Structure formats: structure tokens, C-alpha cells
Amino acid sequence: MGLDELNINALPEHIAIIMDGNGRWAQQQGKIRLRGHQAGAEAVRKTVEATAKLGIKHLTLYAFSTENWNRPQTEVNTLMSLLVSSLRRELKRMTKNNIRLSAIGSLDKLPKNVQRELYEVIEKTEKNTGTNLTLALSYGAREEIKQAVVEISQKVKNNIIQVKNIDETIINEHLYTRFLPDVDLLIRTSGEVRISNFLLWQIAYAELYFTEELWPEFDEQSLHRAINSYQKRERRFGKTSEQLL
Ligand code: FPP
Secondary structure (H helix, E strand, O other), rough: OOHHHOHHHOOEEEEEEEEEHHHHHHHHOOOOOOHHHHHHHHHHHHHHHHHHHHHHEEEEEEEEHHHHHHHHHOOOOOOOOHHHHHHHHHHHHHHHHHOOEEEEOOOOHHOOOHHOOOOOOHHHOOOOOOOOOEEEEEEEEHHHHHHHHHHHHHHHHHHOHHHHHOOHHHHOOOOOOOOOOOOEEEEOOOOOOOOOOOOOOOOOOOOOOOOOOOOOOOOOHHHHHHHHHHOOOOOOOOOOOOHHH
């Protein structure tokens, strides 16, 4: 699918991706899981660059969930080192492509060397004005919502917020994603049809796109197919079709 099949004036502003299937891809190839994650990191690079090329403003990737801490320690270590090496390697390309890095999640739970590398790249790319790439790391939506409730409750207790003023804007301002708009298009690879505790609040009106492709197979063409499907849908936000005319 070429660029000419996409409506450049109706692109989603915020795409979020649940990158799934690295392990199954490795298994299909008769390789160890590490190879699947390495190929997954390659798919991340291609997807980020394809997103930037289209001029899409926000891309959020589910790179490591709160539940992923329960994987075997060796796999957790592999994913953490892959993250560090990818961040190091990609800084130059990110700068060249004007990409700004952000991160959401319980970042304080990440190993110290990962935090250091992450904050360094975040700082070095903070003036970039192109695509904002957000990595969800040690992220869980329920945890995010819980901590927003705690913060808001504390502010109510200290008379900073009044209960009668609590609305969606105030809740948004206390989520990790306070700097992001709602998700327009959520993609999940590998044929699994579930949300797995990702951005539960922010996908309220998102279009959902599920593909059988395994994450390491995902590329520019795959991204275009997902956007093409999004563009064929009518987003009604609870209204009737007639009201949208
Ligand atoms: C799912 O595959 C993917 C992950 C657990 C994490 C995503 C990580 C990467 C794409 C690697 C590097 C990331 C960055 C940001 C450089 P799976 O292991 O759950 O696959 P399976 O369900 O087939 O076993």
C-alpha cells in the first residue's frame, strides 16, 4: 500500500501500539526469544521512522508492562539491555529525524542504568519538534489511574482541588499522559484481541485495529494498512451519522 492510498489530510494525531508476537516470531524461525526481541527492536525503528515520515504527531509504544516483570529474570534482563542499547544507538537517528522521546509508567522501578540512559535521551531530544515518541515502560493503566486518584485525593484533602470541580480535564492532568491527546488509533499485532491494561482511559474513543502480523514483521506497509483502515471508519463519538454531515 503506497502513500497515495492514504488521505494525508485525515491522519490520526495519536497512534498507540501494543507490540506483540516477538516470542512466536522467534519460535517460527527456530530461534531463541532474544532474537525475536532484537527483530522487534528493528521493527520499532522502522515504525517510528514511517510515522515521522507521515508527520504524525504522537506515537506511543507499549514496550514493557507492569505484568512483564513476572517473566523469567533472564528475559527481563534481555529486554532491559536491549532498551539501553537501542536508546544509545538510536539517539543520532532520532535527532536527524526530529523525534522527541518521552516515557510513561512507573519509571522509578526500572534499573538505574536504564533510567539514566532514558533520561539522557529524553533530555537530548526535548527540543525536537517532530513526532513525539512515547515509550510505555513498567506501565499499567490501572496503576496509572490509581495514582491519579491518590494525587487528586491528596489535593482535595489539602484544599487545592474542590470535589465539585473534579472533571475529565482534572483527571487527564493527573495521568502519566497529561502531555498527550487521546489516542485516535490503537494497533495490536499477533492476532490477540485484547487491551492488556494499556491506556484504558485514553482509548475511550480510539479506533481499534488488530492484525495477525507478528511484531517483528510490522513495517511501513503495515502501518499504512492500519491507517487506511482507520480512514475508512466513521468516527461518531456517540452521535448519529446525520449529525456529522
Ligand atoms: C511482545 O512480544 C513484546 C514485548 C514484551 C516487548 C516489546 C519489546 C520490543 C519490541 C523490543 C525492544 C523495544 C524497544 C522500545 C527498543 P512477546 O514476547 O510477548 O511475544 P509472544 O507473545 O509471541 O511470546
